[in-house]
Amino acid sequence: MAEDTIAAIATPLGEGGIAVIRVSGPDAVGVVEKAFRSKTKLSQVESHTVQYGHVVNPADGERIEEALVTVMRGPRSYTAEDVVEVSCHGGIVSVKKVLDVLLDGGARLAEPGEFTKRAFLNGRIDLTQAEAVIDLIRSKSDRAFSIALKQVDGALSRKVKSLRHTLVETMAHIEVNIDYPEHDVEELTNAFIREKCEFALGAIDEMLRTAEQGKLLREGIETAIVGKPNVGKSSLLNTLAQDNRAIVTDIPGTTRDVIEEYVTVGGIPLKLLDTAGIRETSDVVERIGVERSRSAIASADLILFVVNGNEPLSDEEESLLEELKDRQTILIVNKMDLATHIQMDALYRRLPAERIVRLSAKEGEGLERLEKAIGALFFSGKIESGDITYVSNVRHIHLLKKARASLQEAIEGVAALMPIDMVQIDVRNAWEHLGEMIGDAVSDSLIDQIFSQFCLGK
Numbered sequence: 001m002a003e004d005t006i007a008a009i010a011t012p013l014g015e016g017g018i019a020v021i022r023v024s025g026p027d028a029v030g031v032v033e034k035a036f037r038s039k040t041k042l043s044q045v046e047s048h049t050v051q052y053g054h055v056v057n058p059a060d061g062e063r064i065e066e067a068l069v070t071v072m073r074g075p076r077s078y079t080a081e082d083v084v085e086v087s088c089h090g091g092i093v094s095v096k097k098v099l100d101v102l103l104d105g106g107a108r109l110a111e112p113g114e115f116t117k118r119a120f121l122n123g124r125i126d127l128t129q130a131e132a133v134i135d136l137i138r139s140k141s142d143r144a145f146s147i148a149l150k151q152v153d154g155a156l157s158r159k160v161k162s163l164r165h166t167l168v169e170t171m172a173h174i175e176v177n178i179d180y181p182e183h184d185v186e187e188l189t190n191a192f193i194r195e196k197c198e199f200a201l202g203a204i205d206e207m208l209r210t211a212e213q214g215k216l217l218r219e220g221i222e223t224a225i226v227g228k229p230n231v232g233k234s235s236l237l238n239t240l241a242q243d244n245r246a247i248v249t250d251i252p253g254t255t256r257d258v259i260e261e262y263v264t265v266g267g268i269p270l271k272l273l274d275t276a277g278i279r280e281t282s283d284v285v286e287r288i289g290v291e292r293s294r295s296a297i298a299s300a301d302l303i304l305f306v307v308n309g310n311e312p313l314s315d316e317e318e319s320l321l322e323e324l325k326d327r328q329t330i331l332i333v334n335k336m337d338l339a340t341h342i343q344m345d346a347l348y349r350r351l352p353a354e355r356i357v358r359l360s361a362k363e364g365e366g367l368e369r370l371e372k373a374i375g376a377l378f379f380s381g382k383i384e385s386g387d388i389t390y391v392s393n394v395r396h397i398h399l400l401k402k403a404r405a406s407l408q409e410a411i412e413g414v415a416a417l418m419p420i421d422m423v424q425i426d427v428r429n430a431w432e433h434l435g436e437m438i439g440d441a442v443s444d445s446l447i448d449q450i451f452s453q454f455c456l457g458k
């Protein structure tokens with residue numbers, strides 16, 4: 001347990017209805033009590049109760065703020081230490097004054113993430129849960145949020161712990177064999193190790209399979225809307241965002257720069273990039289825009305190639321289609337509310353039907369077909385929900401791959417009848433890599449690095 005008591009403003013700085021200052025540590029109650037006047041002294045109140053009162057300057061009793069104070073005694077608290085929260089009126093001056101009086105009273109200003117770090121160091125949560133707290137704060141879609149919430153709740157930890165348990169059993173079995181080496185036991189042991197390692201390997205493979213999807217669901221699929229001018233790219237962005245985010249006019253070359261917007265289409269988060277219409281142009285500004293469209297295409301996970309169904313495909317569009325058809329591209333035949341003058345059958349010969357979507361961005365028609373097409377392209381038609389635990393953190397993916405490689409070596413070692421203590425080393429390595437995921441025996445510098453990504457007061 002930490003010896004000092006920390007304090008920080010836990011809510012965003014600026015004007016707001018209420019602001020919260022959080023204090024944690026062995027002297028949390030004492031520090032706040034010195035500067036708080038209420039009917040019942042804080043040291044006498046029951047845990048998890050709220051008191052009304054005033055924050056005062058302890059030197060002269062002068063009132064600084066009206067506040068509500070919550071006392072949560074450790075170990076049943078966010079940090080597992082005594083935690084006291086002061087809710088005051090949400091203004092910059094008020095919050096600063098209250099924090100100052102608490103710092104004068106013996107608290108130290110917390111570092112970013114220090115509350116959550118203490119929850120980890122005190123064993124209330126493990127590293128995957130702490131990391132999920134950052135994901136929770138940063139999530140930009142419902143889906144990303146619920147993945148993170150599940151991880152905060154310990155779903156991933158439980159999986160990793162159960163795999164480690166399997167490996168510990170395996171190591172125990174090997175240990176017995178090293179101590180009492182008899183031939184018949186050895187054969188049995190080999191079969192046992194093999195089975196356990198293969199089981200663990202399969203489970204890791206399954207977790208890694210969710211990794212790519214997890215990343216997309218968490219960060220959003222980077223989606224470039226491209227096409228020649230005036231086909232309705234900005235209209236599509238606006239329709240999907242349900243907002244007039246981008247300027248729409250009937251003048252070709254309206255959009256000059258890349259416009260970004262986060263949207264959710266059928267539960268899938270997209271980071272949409274509306275781009276300048278691609279064409280040869282002598283306008284300097286527009287030409288830079290076209291270059292940016294090109295680089296958006298290069299880095300996108302998904303390309304929505306928009307054409308106008310009301311006119312035939314131009315030569316430029318023909319060649320763009322050729323260029324994009326081997327990428328993750330969906331061809332959007334827009335303006336279906338108007339007469340069709342594009343050659344649909346020619347398009348169907350060039351792209352599979354599930355990658356061609358007819359819609360009207362203006363009328364908002366056909367959007368559910370786009371949802372389906374995106375779902376099919378990225379999640380084989382179904383986004384798994386419910387039971388599945390998505391692994392989406394690069395640190396976790398890296399460690400799972402290392403654990404996988406060690407298990408592979410153990411299995412090969414068994415097959416090659418390697419000395420059993422050599423196999424033991426591989427199994428132990430796998431166990432250690434998995435341990436690093438949940439924060440068993442990780443270095444202080446890694447811990448500092450992880451928690452420094454947090455906001456102040458978290």
Ligand SMILES: Nc1nc2c(c(=O)[nH]1)N(C=O)[C@@H](CNc1ccc(C(=O)N[C@@H](CCC(=O)O)C(=O)O)cc1)CN2
Nearest residue numbers: 020022048070072075076077078079080085124133458
């Ligand atoms: N005011 C306030 N709101 C908040 C938080 C907070 O710290 N303060 N949280 C923080 O980010 C989140 C809630 N997270 C929390 C997680 C665990 C505990 C806690 O006290 N856990 C105890 C169990 C308490 C009980 O069961 O009664 C424990 O695990 O022992 C508190 C908050 C979101 N809202």
Ligand SMILES: Nc1nc2c(ncn2[C@@H]2O[C@H](COP(=O)(O)OP(=O)(O)OP(=O)(O)O)[C@@H](O)[C@H]2O)c(=O)[nH]1
Nearest residue numbers: 229230231232233234235253254255277335361362
């Ligand atoms: N009838 C019809 N008109 C549309 C549709 N979508 C867009 N438009 C019209 O087409 C014109 C161009 O739309 P924009 O969304 O600005 O096209 P853009 O592709 O972003 O054009 P640039 O930014 O110039 O590259 C506007 O007049 C829109 O109202 C549609 O589905 N049906």
Ligand SMILES: [Mg+2]
Nearest residue numbers: 233234254255
């Ligand atoms: Mg536009």
